[in-house]
Amino acid sequence: MAEKVNALIFEGGNPVSSIEKLMARVRYAILLDNIIKIKKVREIDKVFLCTNYPELALEAASLGVEVIQTSTEGFHFGKTLQGIINDYSLDNVFYVGGASVPLIQPEEMSRICKILMSRSPVLLSNNSQSADLVAFRPAYLINQINLPSMDNMLANILRDDAGFELELMPMSLGISFDLDTPTDILVLAVSSFAGERTREEINKLDLDLDRLLRAKKVMAGYYEDIILMGRVGAPIIAHINTNLKCRLRIFSEERGMKALGRLDQGEVAAMMGYFMEEVGINKFFRYMERVAACAFIDSRVLFAHYKYNFSEKERFYSDLGRYQDLKNPFLREFTRKSVESQIPVVLGGHSLISGGLWALSEEINKETFR
Numbered sequence: 253m254a255e256k257v258n259a260l261i262f263e264g265g266n267p268v269s270s271i272e273k274l275m276a277r278v279r280y281a282i283l284l285d286n287i288i289k290i291k292k293v294r295e296i297d298k299v300f301l302c303t304n305y306p307e308l309a310l311e312a313a314s315l316g317v318e319v320i321q322t323s324t325e326g327f328h329f330g331k332t333l334q335g336i337i338n339d340y341s342l343d344n345v346f347y348v349g350g351a352s353v354p355l356i357q358p359e360e361m362s363r364i365c366k367i368l369m370s371r372s373p374v375l376l377s378n379n380s381q382s383a384d385l386v387a388f389r390p391a392y393l394i395n396q397i398n399l400p401s402m403d404n405m406l407a408n409i410l411r412d413d414a415g416f417e418l419e420l421m422p423m424s425l426g427i428s429f430d431l432d433t434p435t436d437i438l439v440l441a442v443s444s445f446a447g448e449r450t451r452e453e454i455n456k457l458d459l460d461l462d463r464l465l466r467a468k469k470v471m472a473g474y475y476e477d478i479i480l481m482g483r484v485g486a487p488i489i490a491h492i493n494t495n496l497k498c499r500l501r502i503f504s505e506e507r508g509m510k511a512l513g514r515l516d517q518g519e520v521a522a523m524m525g526y527f528m529e530e531v532g533i534n535k536f537f538r539y540m541e542r543v544a545a546c547a548f549i550d551s552r553v554l555f556a557h558y559k560y561n562f563s564e565k566e567r568f569y570s571d572l573g574r575y576q577d578l579k580n581p582f583l584r585e586f587t588r589k590s591v592e593s594q595i596p597v598v599l600g601g602h603s604l605i606s607g608g609l610w611a612l613s614e615e616i617n618k619e620t621f622r
Contacts, residue, residue: 256297257365257387258342259290260333262403263350264304266324269565271434271572278437278453280308282351285447287315292358295365296346302332330399330406337391344368345391349384349403355445355611356385356426364421375416377407378427381483381508382602385427388416405511423487425614429607435571435600438464439608443615463573466596470546472616475499479540480609481524482550483507483602488609495613501544506553515556525557533582537589537597546596550605551586558582571599 263283267276283301290299301312302320304327309319320336337345346365364376368389377383382404397413400406411418421427425445430436440446441454442464470476477499480489484504492500505522509515528536540547551570555562562570562583569577575587590597600608 255343255369257295257344257346257368258340259296259299259346259348260302260336261286261300261348261350262302262329262332263308264302264322264324264327266304269568271568272564274457275434275437275568276305278450278457279351279431280305280311281449281453282354282431282447283308284311284315285449286348286351286354286356287312287317288447289356289358290348290361291316293361293365295362295369298340300336300340302336328399329401329403330394330397333406334394334399337394342391344389345387347386347388347403347406351431352384353378353426353429354431354440354447354450355429355607360424360426373416374419375407375410376419376421378421379404379407380418380420381408382511383407384430385421386410387421402510408511423491425607425610428487428610430603432603433571433601434568435464435598435604436608439604439611442468443611444618445611445615460573463591463596464598467546467548467598468612468616470596471496471498471612472619473498473545476545477501477543479503479544479547479549480605481547482553482605483509484550484605488606491610492613495617506556509553509556518559520553520556522553522557525554528554533585533589537593540597541594544595546598547593548598548600548605548609549590550602551599552601554586555583567601571601573599 267273290296299317301317302322303309304322304324309321313319364387368374368387372389374389376387378385384403386407388410393414397409400409407418410416441459442461474497479501481503483506484502503524506520509520514520566583570583570587573591575584578584590599
């Protein structure tokens with residue numbers, strides 16, 4: 253067996269608006285819950301946290317974490333990761349993106365670590381297109397790649413530049429559920445899944461859960477039609493078909509649009525975007541009402557199709573249905589129509605139509621067989 257694994261967690265940012273600060277507080281709680289779980293994994297030696305948040309750094313240090321403080325000014329993900337690996341002569345690396353896997357369990361992390369320790373070279377990730385959980389060995393091969401500016405490009409670049417064979421981690425609730433948007437917080441709020449600190453933080457929030465609860469009721473029904481729109485992958489389709497009695501109407505487009513550079517290069521094009529251009533926002537939602545009982549929409553694909561570069565604040569307000577707080581005419585109208593739709597329409601990012609739906613399905617199964 254090789255030496256033990258080292259866990260590297262990156263969490264940072266510059267939250268300004270109230271909604272961004274709300275997200276940051278929940279992410280803090282998730283990260284601290286995850287640190288406690290990581291410390292239970294016998295195969296993990298040291299835990300590193302790279303962050304620009306002083307308060308989070310102090311709390312993590314009190315849990316026995318090696319903290320590396322950074323600044324948002326001039327920060328580069330790949331260069332920072334490379335520096336830590338080289339400075340500490342790390343060989344087995346388990347990278348976790350902030351609050352990306354709030355529901356992962358110690359047993360899952362242990363299985364991943366055992367694979368890392370048993371053979372080399374090895375590269376594991378939780379997503380073939382845009383990973384935020386990456387385990388690899390030998391770590392020094394990071395010196396042979398074009399260092400990525402974002403973590404979701406790491407696995408693909410290690411594969412393409414360093415000659416690794418990319419293996420996908422076995423899909424599960426813990427591996428697939430991410431927390432990227434306020435919608436993911438809503439999913440946790442209507443489920444029994446969450447760590448102690450995370451649950452305490454969510455319970456402090458004044459959240460409107462109505463649309464999500466209505467959509468969850470549809471999912472639990474008997475062969476209702478459900479629209480999934482955006483970067484929908486095969487694993488969630490299979491999981492829903494296996495565990496729920498529903499009919500899926502799927503419009504899967506632009507998977508990997510970030511990791512493949514299509515978003516940055518303005519190349520995103522969506523059939524549903526062209527359809528909305530033809531019929532308008534109002535009819536877009538009216539037609540959905542005619543064919544389905546609820547809809548889950550990864551709105552980022554539509555925004556990118558229209559070449560809108562909305563801020564996090566704008567996207568988050570849209571996710572929560574707060575159209576009154578939006579100034580952009582398109583975003584305000586799109587969000588308003590989603591709220592006023594006759595069927596529950598849930599907006600979010602990629603995490604909604606992957607891990608979010610996985611979590612809702614698991615919760616429905618728990619309630620059914622309780």
